[in-house]
Amino acid sequence: xxxxxxxxxxxxxxxxxxxxxxxxxxxxxxxxxxxxxxxxxxxxxxxxxxxxxxxxxxxxxxxxxxxxxxxxxxxxxxxxxxxxxxxxxxxxxxxxxxxxxxxxxxxxxxxxxxxxxxxxxxxxxxxxxxxxxxxxxxxxxxxxxxxxxxxxxxxxxxxxxxxxxxxxxxxxxxxxxxxxxxxxxxxxxxxxxxxxxxxxxxxxxxxxxxxxxxxxxxxxxxxxxxxxxxxxxxxxxxxxxxxxxxxxxxxxxxxxxxxxxxxxxxxxxxxxxxxxxxxxxxxxxxxxxxxxxxxxxxxxxxxxxxxxxxxxxxxxxxxxxxxxxxxxxxxxxxxxxxxxxxxxxxxxxxxxxxxxxxxxxxxxxxxxxxxxxxxxxxxxxxxxxxxxxxxxxxxxxxxxxxxxxxx
Amino acid sequence: xxxxxxxxxxxxxxxxxxxxxxxxxxxxxxxxxxxxxxxxxxxxxxxxxxxxxxxxxxxxxxxxxxxxxxxxxxxxxxxxxxxxxxxxxxxxxxxxxxxxxxxxxxxxxxxxxxxxxxxxxxxxxxxxxxxxxxxxxxxxxxxxxxxxxxxxxxxxxxxxxxxxxxxxxxxxxxxxxxxxxxxxxxxxxxxxxxxxxxxxxxxxxxxxxxxxxxxxxxxxxxxxxxxxxxxxxxxxxxxxxxxxxxxxxxxxxxxxxxxxxxxxxxxxxxxxxxxxxxxxxxxxxxxxxxxxxxxxxxxxxxx
Numbered sequence: 001x002x003x004x005x006x007x008x009x010x011x012x013x014x015x016x017x018x019x020x021x022x023x024x025x026x027x028x029x030x031x032x033x034x035x036x037x038x039x040x041x042x043x044x045x046x047x048x049x050x051x052x053x054x055x056x057x058x059x060x061x062x063x064x065x066x067x068x069x070x071x072x073x074x075x076x077x078x079x080x081x082x083x084x085x086x087x088x089x090x091x092x093x094x095x096x097x098x099x100x101x102x103x104x105x106x107x108x109x110x111x112x113x114x115x116x117x118x119x120x121x122x123x124x125x126x127x128x129x130x131x132x133x134x135x136x137x138x139x140x141x142x143x144x145x146x147x148x149x150x151x152x153x154x155x156x157x158x159x160x161x162x163x164x165x166x167x168x169x170x171x172x173x174x175x176x177x178x179x180x181x182x183x184x185x186x187x188x189x190x191x192x193x194x195x196x197x198x199x200x201x202x203x204x205x206x207x208x209x210x211x212x213x214x215x216x217x218x219x220x221x222x223x224x225x226x227x228x229x230x231x232x233x234x235x236x237x238x239x240x241x242x243x244x245x246x247x248x249x250x251x252x253x254x255x256x257x258x259x260x261x262x263x264x265x266x267x268x269x270x271x272x273x274x275x276x277x278x279x280x281x282x283x284x285x286x287x288x289x290x291x292x293x294x295x296x297x298x299x300x301x302x303x304x305x306x307x308x309x310x311x312x313x314x315x316x317x318x319x320x321x322x323x324x325x326x327x328x329x330x331x332x333x334x335x336x337x338x339x340x341x342x343x344x345x346x347x348x349x350x351x352x353x354x355x356x357x358x359x360x361x362x363x364x365x366x367x368x369x370x371x372x373x374x375x376x377x378x379x380x381x382x383x384x385x386x387x388x389x390x391x392x393x394x395x396x397x398x399x400x401x402x403x404x405x406x407x
Numbered sequence: 408x409x410x411x412x413x414x415x416x417x418x419x420x421x422x423x424x425x426x427x428x429x430x431x432x433x434x435x436x437x438x439x440x441x442x443x444x445x446x447x448x449x450x451x452x453x454x455x456x457x458x459x460x461x462x463x464x465x466x467x468x469x470x471x472x473x474x475x476x477x478x479x480x481x482x483x484x485x486x487x488x489x490x491x492x493x494x495x496x497x498x499x500x501x502x503x504x505x506x507x508x509x510x511x512x513x514x515x516x517x518x519x520x521x522x523x524x525x526x527x528x529x530x531x532x533x534x535x536x537x538x539x540x541x542x543x544x545x546x547x548x549x550x551x552x553x554x555x556x557x558x559x560x561x562x563x564x565x566x567x568x569x570x571x572x573x574x575x576x577x578x579x580x581x582x583x584x585x586x587x588x589x590x591x592x593x594x595x596x597x598x599x600x601x602x603x604x605x606x607x608x609x610x611x612x613x614x615x616x617x618x619x620x621x622x623x624x625x626x627x628x629x630x631x632x633x634x635x636x637x638x639x640x641x642x643x644x645x646x647x648x649x650x651x652x653x654x655x656x657x658x659x660x661x662x663x664x665x666x667x668x669x670x671x672x673x674x675x676x677x678x679x680x681x682x683x684x685x686x687x688x689x690x691x692x693x694x695x696x697x698x699x700x701x702x703x704x705x706x707x708x709x710x
Contacts, residue, residue: 086534
């Protein structure tokens with residue numbers, strides 16, 4: 001045989017065998033039908049200490065659901081990473097949601113972690129009808145406006161189990177007031193989450209009688225904050241409020257305060273859940289002490305109903321839970337419950353995504369380790385929780401739960 | 408007024424770091440007309456190597472006197488040598504073959520080399536900022552309302568001293584003369600018996616060694632380092648080199664300090680976000696009105 005015709009024959013044979021293989025393997029559904037729960041979180045790089053504990057929470061929920069899955073079905077986790085170069089990336093998030101939406105076995109997605117990633121993902125979720133439940137997005141415009149529901153403004157496909165920044169920023173301002181800070185300088189990272197939170201803090205702190213000495217923005221990937229911090233030092237603040245995440249500069253700003261003339265032991269640092277990760281302690285080093293922050297989740301360690309979860313988490317992952325592990329767990333549970341209800345209503349058949357979405361939209365009185373809640377008409381939780389934390393002696397300590405009215 | 412002077416001091420320190428990096432850019436451009444985009448990452452490598460060396464020497468806590476001196480010398484020399492070697496390696500592997508290629512090829516190679524170095528650093532120490540060991544004691548002196556810290560003095564002094572040493576080397580030694588000759592006319596220098604390859608490798612070594620010192624000094628000054636620093640710092644230092652007149656070493660120094668000041672003063676008095684914009688607007692203006700840079704030779708067009 002000539003070389004060319006040999007090549008052609010090999011190609012033909014290969015194609016034939018692949019076709020044959022697919023034909024042989026197709027009707028193998030004597031096994032369980034797979035229902036996938038997607039997860040889209042930043043699990044690599046600087047944001048990993050936020051994303052990985054949350055993903056672990058979701059993984060635990062899926063594993064527990066599998067132990068008592070409806071007959072003929074099993075749950076699988078399809079976890080994707082939306083971090084690029086170590087930082088949460090909106091474009092990557094949108095790409096991930098698109099690829100999850102293209103897979104018909106995916107019934108819902110837990111994620112994303114960051115509000116600017118959600119801003120890119122909600123339009124895709126809205127267009128494809130893929131339910132998206134965030135454990136930690138706090139920017140209010142994601143649900144309270146139809147800005148991101150670009151295809152079907154009246155269809156809610158995005159939900160969250162955590163409080164929003166209008167609640168978190170207010171709680172932060174109250175916390176700062178209670179701690180005795182009268183003059184605060186605000187810095188934010190100019191991203192969706194950071195800017196929104198800082199603005200809410202700004203408004204509320206002023207309304208409560210505090211003085212906001214200034215409000216500045218930094219750009220991502222900056223290393224030198226000396227000039228900005230020298231300017232801040234000249235205004236003699238009691239505390240500096242940082243709106244944003246550790247990965248965009250929250251840790252470095254705190255670390256450089258000392259060399260710009262603001263002693264970290266004298267001038268406190270207040271922030272939101274963006275600096276609630278372990279990474280903040282590492283990057284800010286000793287300067288992390290005397291920092292205070294809010295988290296849009298309850299401290300699961302303090303909740304009796306969560307103790308079983310904590311034990312199971314520690315046994316499976318050999319580490320402590322993160323600030324949003326419980327939220328990730330509950331978000332996955334909401335999707336799973338919606339799927340199970342759809343299967344039941346379907347008489348045991350594979351549910352459609354539309355059915356699952358409807359069930360999620362109708363979630364109410366859902367008992368979970370973070371409390372009993374439902375979703376309101378915007379997809380927000382009906383029972384928001386804000387916890388107050390501080391960093392002392394190199395460790396994160398829970399202070400108390402803030403008093404927030406349910407909306 | 409005091410805040411202004413404080414910001415000027417910030418600007419000088421930042422400028423010192425940019426000057427150290429800009430020297431490397433300008434030297435390499437002067438000799439082979441290549442903009443070595445990987446140079447900013449060699450600067451970051453300098454801080455990474457410094458951390459590694461200090462870790463190896465097991466130096467912790469603040470030291471004084473002889474042990475401090477010993478650690479400093481070992482770290483500076485170590486990071487200079489290591490960074491110099493990285494520069495020579497880059498030249499040998501990436502740029503030597505492309506010496507006679509059209510200008511775009513080595514440029515793209517340099518960008519590729521930059522990505523490679525950045526990702527190697529990211530894999531080495533992770534994607535988050537890394538704390539720099541606090542071995543150099545930082546004293547602060549107060550003059551009225553103005554504070555000057557010894558770290559700031561260290562940065563500026565290091566930059567000035569190294570440039571002085573470099574200028575002496577270029578002017579008064581045979582190797583320096585060889586570098587100047589190669590920069591002026593490569594073919595003629597070769598005809599005069601100068602080993603071009605060695606001279607170019609030496610240029611890369613010195614330029615990268617300076618960047619290595621810059622990395623060490625910036626680690627001490629900021630107290631931390633990050634794999635991605637080199638990208639922005641390199642871009643601004645390149646701007647500084649162009650501003651001062653690329654190929655001109657005094658120009659690189661001047662450009663470095665000017666850029667540092669512009670950045671600091673804009674960040675301090677207008678807004679942090681406009682600082683980078685101001686730097687690049689300045690670059691554009693200089694290139695429009697004085698393309699050869701502030702101290703560059705205005706070469707007459709040969710018709």
